[in-house]
Amino acid sequence: MKKPSAKIRDEIAKLQDQLKLAETREAERIGRIALKAGLGDIEIDEAELQAAFDQLSRRVRGGQGGTTGGKKGAGDSRGPTSNTAHASGAAAGSGGEA
Known part of the structure; x- marks a missing residue:
């Protein structure tokens, strides 16, 4: 079952x-x-x-490449705590270097 191109365009516009x-x-x-x-x-x-x-994104993601913007590791109980510590430390360090 094929969709008409106009319907696909409408779906694309909604998704955008x-x-x-x-x-x-x-x-x-x-x-x-x-x-x-x-x-x-x-x-x-x-x-x-x-x-x-x-750089902060790579550190928080554990060196993984890509920026999907998803909630990777949302179920990991230790992730947010250590990520928060890295994020605040890196943010504070970046501000001092400028």
Whole structure:
């Protein structure tokens, strides 16, 4: 059973809207966390900040590649505690280096 192209386009448009909303929610969440950590008022080049976030992402993910944005290891009870310690330590260290 084939779908007409117009219906597929409609589904794609709906999925793009859902993606945009999900990305906005994620960006707001990360932004709130960054502000709480004091990163809102640091003066750092955007490329340097991106590199610092990339490094932090690798550390939090345990050296795994890729940025799916998913909740990997959500069931792991020890993950969030150690990740939080790494995240706050790296955020504090990045702010001092700028």
